[in-house]
Amino acid sequence: MEDRTSPHSHQISGAEILIRCLQEEKVKFVFGYPGGAVLHIYDEIFKQDAFKHILVRHEQAAVHAADAFARATGEVGVALVTSGPGATNAITGIATAYMDSIPLVVISGQVPAPAIGMDAFQEVDMVGITRPCVKHNFLVKDVKDIAATIKKAFYIAATGRPGPVVVDIPKDITAHFAKFEYPASVEMRSYTPIIKGHSGQIKKAVKLLLEAKRPMIYTGGGVVLGNAAEELIQFARKLGYPVTNTLMGLGGYPSTDNQFLGMLGMHGTYEANMAMQNCDVLLAVGARFDDRVIGNPGHFFSKDRTIIHVDVDPSSISKRVKIDVPIVGDVKSVLTEMNELLIAETKTPDAGDIKSWWQQIDTWREKKSLVYKNSTEVIKPQYVIEKLWEVTKGDAYVTSDVGQHQMWAAQYYKFDKPRRWINSGGLGTMGVGLPYAMGCQLANPTAQVACITGEGSIQMNIQELSTCHQFRLPIKVILLNNRYLGMVRQWQEFFYENRYSESYMDSLPDFVKLAESYGHVGMNIVNPADVEGALKEAFDMKDRFVFMNFITDQTENVFPMVPNGKGLSEMILAGEE
Amino acid sequence: MKHIISLLMENESGALSRVAGLFSARAYNIESLTVAPTEDATLSRMTIVTSGSEDVIEQIIKQLNKLVDVVKVLDLNDGRYIERELMLVKVKATGIFRDEMKRMCDIFRGRIIDVADGSYTIEVTGSSSKLDAFLEALDKSAILETVRTGASGIGRGDRILKV
Numbered sequence: 001m002e003d004r005t006s007p008h009s010h011q012i013s014g015a016e017i018l019i020r021c022l023q024e025e026k027v028k029f030v031f032g033y034p035g036g037a038v039l040h041i042y043d044e045i046f047k048q049d050a051f052k053h054i055l056v057r058h059e060q061a062a063v064h065a066a067d068a069f070a071r072a073t074g075e076v077g078v079a080l081v082t083s084g085p086g087a088t089n090a091i092t093g094i095a096t097a098y099m100d101s102i103p104l105v106v107i108s109g110q111v112p113a114p115a116i117g118m119d120a121f122q123e124v125d126m127v128g129i130t131r132p133c134v135k136h137n138f139l140v141k142d143v144k145d146i147a148a149t150i151k152k153a154f155y156i157a158a159t160g161r162p163g164p165v166v167v168d169i170p171k172d173i174t175a176h177f178a179k180f181e182y183p184a185s186v187e188m189r190s191y192t193p194i195i196k197g198h199s200g201q202i203k204k205a206v207k208l209l210l211e212a213k214r215p216m217i218y219t220g221g222g223v224v225l226g227n228a229a230e231e232l233i234q235f236a237r238k239l240g241y242p243v244t245n246t247l248m249g250l251g252g253y254p255s256t257d258n259q260f261l262g263m264l265g266m267h268g269t270y271e272a273n274m275a276m277q278n279c280d281v282l283l284a285v286g287a288r289f290d291d292r293v294i295g296n297p298g299h300f301f302s303k304d305r306t307i308i309h310v311d312v313d314p315s316s317i318s319k320r321v322k323i324d325v326p327i328v329g330d331v332k333s334v335l336t337e338m339n340e341l342l343i344a345e346t347k348t349p350d351a352g353d354i355k356s357w358w359q360q361i362d363t364w365r366e367k368k369s370l371v372y373k374n375s376t377e378v379i380k381p382q383y384v385i386e387k388l389w390e391v392t393k394g395d396a397y398v399t400s401d402v403g404q405h406q407m408w409a410a411q412y413y414k415f416d417k418p419r420r421w422i423n424s425g426g427l428g429t430m431g432v433g434l435p436y437a438m439g440c441q442l443a444n445p446t447a448q449v450a451c452i453t454g455e456g457s458i459q460m461n462i463q464e465l466s467t468c469h470q471f472r473l474p475i476k477v478i479l480l481n482n483r484y485l486g487m488v489r490q491w492q493e494f495f496y497e498n499r500y501s502e503s504y505m506d507s508l509p510d511f512v513k514l515a516e517s518y519g520h521v522g523m524n525i526v527n528p529a530d531v532e533g534a535l536k537e538a539f540d541m542k543d544r545f546v547f548m549n550f551i552t553d554q555t556e557n558v559f560p561m562v563p564n565g566k567g568l569s570e571m572i573l574a575g576e577e
Numbered sequence: 578m579k580h581i582i583s584l585l586m587e588n589e590s591g592a593l594s595r596v597a598g599l600f601s602a603r604a605y606n607i608e609s610l611t612v613a614p615t616e617d618a619t620l621s622r623m624t625i626v627t628s629g630s631e632d633v634i635e636q637i638i639k640q641l642n643k644l645v646d647v648v649k650v651l652d653l654n655d656g657r658y659i660e661r662e663l664m665l666v667k668v669k670a671t672g673i674f675r676d677e678m679k680r681m682c683d684i685f686r687g688r689i690i691d692v693a694d695g696s697y698t699i700e701v702t703g704s705s706s707k708l709d710a711f712l713e714a715l716d717k718s719a720i721l722e723t724v725r726t727g728a729s730g731i732g733r734g735d736r737i738l739k740v
Contacts, residue, residue, distance in 0.1 A: 127591060132602045136645040139591075156645060189740060190587055190648040315639035318632070 014143040014174040015040035018107070021150035023050040024182045027078050029069060029442055030054070031062040035082025036122060037109025040174040054442065054471060057463040059086050061435035063093020064461070067102050068432075068439025071422045072397060074227060076103045076157050077439070083109045083171075084122030088129065092429060094164050095133040099426025100248060101225060103162035105153045112172035113141065126168040135163030143176035148183055155186040160193030161313040162225060197310065197329030197337065205308040205325050206341045208281050213353040214360075215241045216279035218264065220293075221248030221425065222286015222311060222331050229253070229418040231335035232285065238342050239349060242361055244272040246287050247410055248425040255414035256394070261361065262370070265293040266562045267407040270369035271361055273560070273568040277302075278360075284309045286331045289321040290426075297321055299567025310334045369560045369573055370411055379528050381405060381480040381552045384535075385412035388450060388478060391535040396420070396448040399436035401457030402428045404486035407558045409452040431460025437475040438467060448476070448539060455481045455505050465518040468545050476538050477547045479511060482554045490557045494572075515547035526551045579608070579628045581653040581660060581730040583738050584641060588614055588621045592646040596623065599644065605629065605637050609662075609705075609727030620648065620740065624729045626705070648740055657733040663700065664708045665690075666715075667722040670697040674719055685711045696721060704728070 012020070018041055022030065031054045034042045045053050056062040059081045066077030077097075081090045087108040097104045111120040127139045136156050138149050146169070153165040209215055223232050229252050236243050236259055243253045244264040253260055262269030264276050276282070276294070282305055287293070294300045297320050308325040309317050317326045327334055372382045385408050388396070398413055399422040400406040406423055415421045422440055424432045437451035458479055468475055480486075488503040512522030521544050525534045531550070538546040559574035586592050593612055600607045608626040615622045627637060634652065641650045653660075670678045670692075682689055682699050685707070691698035701711050705728050712723065732738065 128594070131591075131595060131598050188645075191645050313643070315636065315643050319636060322632075 008177070010179050011177040012180050013040065013044070014146050014169070014176050014178065015044040017143070017146045017178065017180050018150065018169070018174065019044045019048055020180050021147055021182060022078065023048075025076070025150070025154050027051045028075075029066070030078045030080050031056055031066045031069075031439075032080030033059050033062055033082065033086060035086045035109065037083035037111060037171045038080060038174075040171065041080065041107075041109070054438070054467070056435070056467050058461065059089035060093050060431070061438070061461050061464045061467070063090045063104070063106060064096065064429075064432045064435035065439040065442070066104055066106075067093060067097045068399065068422050068436035069443050070097075070102050070104060071436075072419050072440045072443045074225075074419065076105055076154055079104065079106045081106070081108050082122070083111055083126070084124050086122075087124055087126045087168075091129060091133065094130055094166065096424050096427045096429040096432060097164040098133045098135070100221060100424065101162050102164065103157040104164035105150070105157050106164060106166045108166060108168045110139070110168045110170040113170040114172070116170065126166060130166045133164075134166050137166040137168065139168045140170070140173055143173050143178040146173070146178075147181060151183045152186055152188070156191065160191075161316075193312065194328050195330045195333050197327040197334040199337070201325055201327045202334060202337050203341065205283070205327060206338055206345065208306055208308060208325065209239065209241075209283060210345065210347050210349055212279075212281035212349065214278060214280040214357045215239070215283070215349070215354075216275050216281070217241050217243045217283045217285070218246070218276060218287055219243065219249045219252050219285040220246040220287025223249055223252035224418040226286055226312070226331040227418075228286070228332035228335050231332055231339060234339050235335055235342065238339070240354060242275055242358070244268070244276060246293055246425070247423070249287060250410060250421045251415035251418040254416040256416055261365075263410055264568070266295070267411065267558050267560065268562075269411075270367045270560055270571060270573065271364035273562065273571060274364045275361055277567070277569045280305055282307045284311075285335065286311060288316045288319065291320075294321065294568055295562045295570075296565055296567050299570070367573065369571075372556075372574060374528070375553070376528055378553045379525065379531060379550055381408050381482070381550075381556055382412050383528065384478065384480060384531055384550050384552070385409055385452065387532045387535055388452070389413045391532065391539055392448050392450065396450045397422065397437075397440040397444060399423060399433050399440060399449070399451045401433035401453040401460075402430045403454050403457060404490065404556075404558050405452050405454045405457075405480040407487075408480070430457040433457055434461050434464045434468070434475075434477070437477075438464060438471075438473055441473045441475050442471070449474075450476045450478050452478045452480065454486060455479060455483065455508055456485045462514075465515065465520060465545075465547075469519040472543070473545060474541070474543050475545050477545075479547065479549050480552045481508070481511070481549055482552045482556070483508065484554055486556075487558070493557070494561075494563070511547055511549040515545075520545040520547055522547045522549065524549050524551070578631075578634075579626065580634050581658065581728060582625045582627060582637065582641070582650065583653055583730055584623050584625070584650045585615070585620050585648045585738060585740060586623060586644075587646045587648065588619050589646060592621065593623075595644050595646060596625070596641065599640055600627075603636075603640060605633065609725075611727040611729055617740070624727070626728050649738060651732070651738045653730045653732060656736050658730050658736070659733060660704045660728050660730045661702055662705050662708055662728045663702045663726045664711070665724045666699045666701065666712070666720060667696055668699060668715060669695060669719040669721060671695050678719070681711075681714060685714070687711070
């Protein structure tokens with residue numbers, strides 16, 4: 001035991017200071033797992049009830065659940081892990097949040113300061129390991145620095161382009177005593193996020209959009225994270241222009257709206273990708289032209305297209321695609337300013353031009369690129385998602401893992417609201433689905449929460465069935481079980497002459513028995529005729545966790561598909577493979 | 578094209594590794610990197626010599642600015658600047674070499690800062706290309722050891738990088 005020196009009056013321990021900081025930040029949930037280096041902190045957690053601690057079964061899930069809580073609510077998610085293996089287990093969760101710009105504060109225990117560098121038990125250089133996958137990180141070296149550091153961590157995580165911040169605290173620091181004073185505000189000369197966009201550039205953008213003959217609005221996760229959906233809807237409706245969303249941007253514009261062309265990108269709709277490729281003025285908002293969105297940048301390039309890009313992160317602008325009108329700023333602030341300009345504007349878009357553009361788009365829509373061949377013999381995964389959308393009235397929080405099921409969820413569940421579609425877009429982390437559902441359900445106890453997953457992904461964090469039981473989370477797992485790592489199998493079919501190397505999932509558990517052993521309800525659904533009834537039955541069990549094992553078509557593929565390295569207009573459509 | 582980037586950053590532990598890590602993570606070139614505290618002890622000044630297309634340099638500047646510890650970034654190539662690097666070279670100085678080395682040192686305005694029976698240690702400062710030229714002018718077999726600081730740079734005239 002290290003020395004817990006006796007306090008002077010008004011002094012409290014570092015552990016208690018940390019708890020007080022979290023209370024000051026109005027944290028509702030801390031997702032974590034105890035261990036040696038964080039024992040002082042857990043002792044203080046025991047003595048308080050301002051926030052609830054959610055005990056997960058693996059630290060990766062703690063970070064994913066905190067991440068989902070942040071995605072669903074817009075608040076900063078908080079995870080707490082111990083040093084060494086606790087810290088390294090958190091890495092995948094941190095990297096996942098980093099790639100999708102999710103505000104998180106991850107607190108990790110560290111060995112006592114004098115033991116750092118001594119290869120102590122459960123020691124790992126957390127600040128060093130996380131440096132490439134955090135927005136910022138801190139090692140607290142003095143108990144007096146805890147409060148200011150936590151204040152900065154929350155501020156950095158939530159402002160500008162959000163992201164995860166790690167605070168590594170040596171065990172002895174949590175035992176030392178200091179006076180608690182929580183700073184009212186943060187001033188950092190080295191960190192001053194830009195909020196307001198350049199007015200001249202905004203005026204120029206609006207003028208270009210009003211003069212456009214073939215306009216297109218392309219928005220990403222920035223609109224969702226920046227709480228700018230309303231402003232986007234107002235802007236797009238006023239102009240009557242087509243809108244597409246990235247995988248991360250779904251829900252930023254209502255999917256059931258007629259101006260919505262669907263998701264774009266590798267598995268985007270024909271109309272969205274064609275409109276993106278052929279537009280003359282493109283407005284990109286909170287999106288980053290990544291490889292899964294525009295494919296080959298050389299193919300995407302067109303000298304006849306003017307691109308306006310609104311993003312809070314200057315480094316996202318002109319990274320893969322040269323931008324003509326860059327606007328650095330908070331998307332909500334910039335869209336608000338654009339809306340004000342539109343209201344004051346007397347000029348309107350050329351009705352004839354816009355009409356013929358929509359006629360062109362309608363011919364692309366006629367391809368019906370999302371139509372699939374349903375079956376009465378075997379369950380088609382797309383059908384399950386369509387029925388899920390109907391049964392939940394399009395109003396569920398939907399999490400997914402990574403793979404074919406993720407793409408089908410994105411294509412067939414029509415999201416009308418932001419923060420309803422929770423998935424790992426950037427890092428593509430298998431295993432996020434179940435912990436994501438936990439975070440969503442805790443944030444919204446009475447909401448319908450569905451976790452769309454595959455038999456590969458679900459097994460990457462299956463231990464969380466236990467956490468779900470402990471906290472009585474009435475999540476519905478929609479397992480699209482095709483006995484294959486479907487997306488791997490699809491690529492092997494298309495690009496490796498059907499050599500299905502290690503993509504078959506053998507020796508699967510009896511998922512119904514597995515769910516039941518954790519105290520949940522399990523269901524096997526084999527017959528297409530039973531899909532809708534089973535979903536209704538499951539969602540009627542409002543207070544139960546239901547694990548639905550849908551045995552689906554093993555050979556179904558995700559279409560359309562832009563093969564890796566190809567251009568957006570070079571899609572493979574269903575029936576053309 | 579070669580660029581010299583100057584930056585001011587918080588003088589905190591780990592700040593250097595954030596910059597070095599950024600360059601390796603994003604596969605940017607580093608030709609040299611020097612860092613030391615400034616007259617304001619809370620700030621460090623770093624000079625990075627890098628190369629890349631204009632697009633890559635633009636990204637490097639943006640990514641550096643994005644680092645939370647970085648206060649200010651300046652691409653010295655955007656204007657006129659002065660570049661200096663210090664090099665210490667230990668050379669053979671025996672027989673005919675002894676006079677020859679002294680002459681060469683004078684031509685490049687170097688200074689002999691250490692003398693031993695068989696060697697001189699020469700200090701040369703100048704732009705990196707001047708130091709390269711000095712090494713090229715020497716007989717390869719005469720060079721026993723070299724150590725270079727990497728370039729430091731500063732804007733000419735009124736160009737000032739300060740918080």
